[in-house]
Amino acid sequence: MSKTDTADLSAMIGSELPYLRRYARALTGSQSSGDAYAIATLEAILEEPALFETDLGPRVALFTVFHTIWQSSGAPVADEETGLAKAAQRHLATLTPNTREALLLATIEDFQPEEIATIMRTDVDEVRHLIGRARAEMEDSISGRVMIIEDEAIIALDLQAIVADMGHAIIGVARTRDAAVALAGIEKPDLILADIQLADNSSGIDAVNEILEARGDIPVIFITAFPERLLTGERPEPAFLISKPYREDQVRSAISQAMFFSSTETLHA
Secondary structure (H helix, E strand, C coil): CCHHHHHHHHHHHHHHHHHHHHHHHHHHCCHHHHHHHHHHHHHHHHHCHHHCCHHHCHHHHHHHHHHHHHHHHCCCCCCCCCHHHHHHHHHHCCCCCCHHHHHHHHHCCCCCHHHHHHHCCCCHHHHHHHHHHHHHHHHHHCCCEEEEECCCHHHHHHHHHHHHHCCCEEEEEECCHHHHHHHHHHCCCCEEEEECECCCCCEHHHHHHHHHHHHCCCCEEEEECCHHHHCCCCCCCCCCEEECCCCHHHHHHHHHHHCCCCCCCCCCC
């Protein structure tokens, strides 16, 4: 491969890499495990460029290589993972194979059924079946108490409605860092939905870090208009991200996934 071809390939992959990280982290429930799979994907392409099928388009081609590696590994999380990420394997063992992958590709990453069929090397009917099965299995498997950190009233109300419709209890809504920490001090949530920028210009990430330090392992979903800023792989970053503006099915999918997994490493704005 020439230098020009290598540069072109790097440019195509580079623009899609943050979203592959997002998907891999949601799939494994961990920044470290997810990023390891993303790195393995890049290494495979560098070693054998023909794996990256350019005629599929850069995004589909990249995720297709990832899935080849993911399916051949048979290891959802790294051996060193502990806590909620490790415990989640007991739940995952009861789920139909490939359902979570199809659901995440459709909801979080916005792939069309035809694209998912290409990525997963299956057909469109099977993809639709897997997505429907995933929603039923995951949403019925776990319920809990959810805390919302969001300063925009309309968004907070919308999130509350989605959470309640899924059968979860809402312990409260906080608009600032201090309010969020105080609320979590009263009752420990099973899941946190957090905006990044809060009403008093405080940080949702700082609020979550303080809560996790005091309360231990809690699944967290961050909601941000700039997800790529938290998908660099250069520092501790969240495992679960939803882009603003979001869709209801994205929130539902992320909640279902995060109830299985948690990444509680210290985060940085």
